[in-house]
Amino acid sequence: MNTTIAILGATGNLGGRIVKSLLEKGAAVRAIVRNTSKDDDKTEKLKQSGVEVIKVDMSSHQELVKTLTGATAVISALQGLKDVIVDTQSTVLKAAIEAGVPRFIPSDFCTDFTKLQPGDNRNFDLRREFYNIIDNSPIKATSVFNGAFAEILGYSAPFVDLKNKDIGYWENPDWKVDITSMDNTAAFTANAALDENAPRKLLIAGFQISAKELQALASEVFGSPFTLTNLGSIADLGANNKKERAAHPEGENEVYASWQGTQYLHSMF
Numbered sequence: 001m002n003t004t005i006a007i008l009g010a011t012g013n014l015g016g017r018i019v020k021s022l023l024e025k026g027a028a029v030r031a032i033v034r035n036t037s038k039d040d041d042k043t044e045k046l047k048q049s050g051v052e053v054i055k056v057d058m059s060s061h062q063e064l065v066k067t068l069t070g071a072t073a074v075i076s077a078l079q080g081l082k083d084v085i086v087d088t089q090s091t092v093l094k095a096a097i098e099a100g101v102p103r104f105i106p107s108d109f110c111t112d113f114t115k116l117q118p119g120d121n122r123n124f125d126l127r128r129e130f131y132n133i134i135d136n137s138p139i140k141a142t143s144v145f146n147g148a149f150a151e152i153l154g155y156s157a158p159f160v161d162l163k164n165k166d167i168g169y170w171e172n173p174d175w176k177v178d179i180t181s182m183d184n185t186a187a188f189t190a191n192a193a194l195d196e197n198a199p200r201k202l203l204i205a206g207f208q209i210s211a212k213e214l215q216a217l218a219s220e221v222f223g224s225p226f227t228l229t230n231l232g233s234i235a236d237l238g239a240n241n242k243k244e245r246a247a248h249p250e251g252e253n254e255v256y257a258s259w260q261g262t263q264y265l266h267s268m269f
Contacts, residue, residue, distance in 0.1 A: 004028040005193050006068055006101070008092065009077030010051070011042040014109060017186035018077055019051060025190055032067055032092075034058050058088055064095030071096075073103040073193045081255060085126040090133055097139055104139045105193055106130055109185060111178070111267045112145040112203060120238060121263040122245070123255070142198040146185045147178025147205050148268050158231060159265055160214065167218060168231045169211030170269045176213075177268045178205035237266045 005022050009015035010031035022029050031046050033039070035055040043053050056063050068074065074096050078084050089106060096104055106127070113124035114131070134141045153160050158168040169175070180188075184206045192198040209217070211228060218226040231237070244259040251257025 003072045003194060004030055004070055005073050005075060005190075006030045006032055006071040007075040007077065008032045009079065009107065010046060010053075011037070011039040012077055012079065014182055014186060015077035016042075017182055018075060018189050019046065019049070021183075021186045021190035022193065023050060025194060027190070027194060028052070030054060030067075030071060032056055032064075058091065061091065061095055061098075064092060065099045068092075068096050068099040068101055071099070071101050073105065074101055075105045075189060075193055076107040077109075078107045079255060081253070082126055082129075085123075086129050086133070089130050093134060093137060093139065097137060102140060103193070103196065103198075104134060104141045105189060106134060106141065106143060108143040109146060109189075111147055111264075112201065113267070114201070116267055119242070121267045122252075122257075122260060123263070124267060140196075142192045142200060142202055144185065144189050144192060144202045144204065146180035146188070148180075148264070149185070150179050150181040150206060153179070157261070157265070159211075159268070160218070165218070165222070165224065165226045166229050167211050167215040167226050168229045170231050170237050170265070171233050173212040173215075173228060173230070174210050175269060176208040176210045178208055180204055180206035234266065234269060237262065237269075241266055 005027050007015060007019060007029060010019050019029055030052045033043055033053055033055050035057050046053050054067050056067050076089055093104060108127050110124060113128050116124060118125055156162045160167060188202060188204050192202050215226050215228045241259055241263050248259060251259055
């Protein structure tokens with residue numbers, strides 16, 4: 001297969017899974033790693049798996065252009081705030097365009113934020129900002145919208161409270177939410193990177209499940225009944241998120257602020 005996929009964030013959880021899926025599909029993988037990275041063990045494992053690892057000064061346009069030259073697509077699995085999602089990705093985008101890379105998959109991997117209102121979800125607002133930047137560039141982009149990662153079902157959260165054996169919902173217990181495992185998200189991302197005809201928005205869901213269905217499933221899996229709790233309306237949740245965000249401005253400098261978690265739940269529902 002005459003393809004070379006350049007990936008940023010390859011040492012991360014999702015990024016590592018994307019690399020694995022690309023290798024399984026026969027692609028050549030080039031991991032772009034910050035020259036200040038301390039993940040030597042992870043980069044060594046990447047090299048041992050057959051990945052070309054290149055450490056780069058991410059602020060250097062010329063270094064990025066040289067590194068991205070010859071790639072057939074760029075995948076970004078970076079995580080962070082504006083300095084990463086908007087600024088760093090924009091720097092990489094400009095270099096990819098100059099290097100002649102035809103396709104770019106940004107670090108979206110979430111609910112379809114194009115259907116949400118600005119202000120509903122801080123992290124999605126940053127992705128929307130870069131979404132508009134890439135749409136005004138000559139490169140062909142694909143955003144992967146997978147809903148929520150299935151792995152969150154193993155955490156105790158208002159939606160699935162394992163400790164208190166409770167399933168919480170907002171507004172309607174029959175509304176279904178989109179959920180996809182990280183492995184499946186990685187596999188679809190790899191497929192999209194290798195498919196020059198991949199759409200602008202790739203909407204996927206490993207499964208769709210309502211709070212009522214999840215209550216029955218959890219009760220069966222754990223062998224004891226889970227309760228179903230109405231946590232209010234979507235409007236209530238949105239208003240409370242805005243209140244909590246205003247009360248905790250320190251969260252603006254945190255990728256996963258306390259109020260960001262409930263913003264994700266608002267977006268899911």
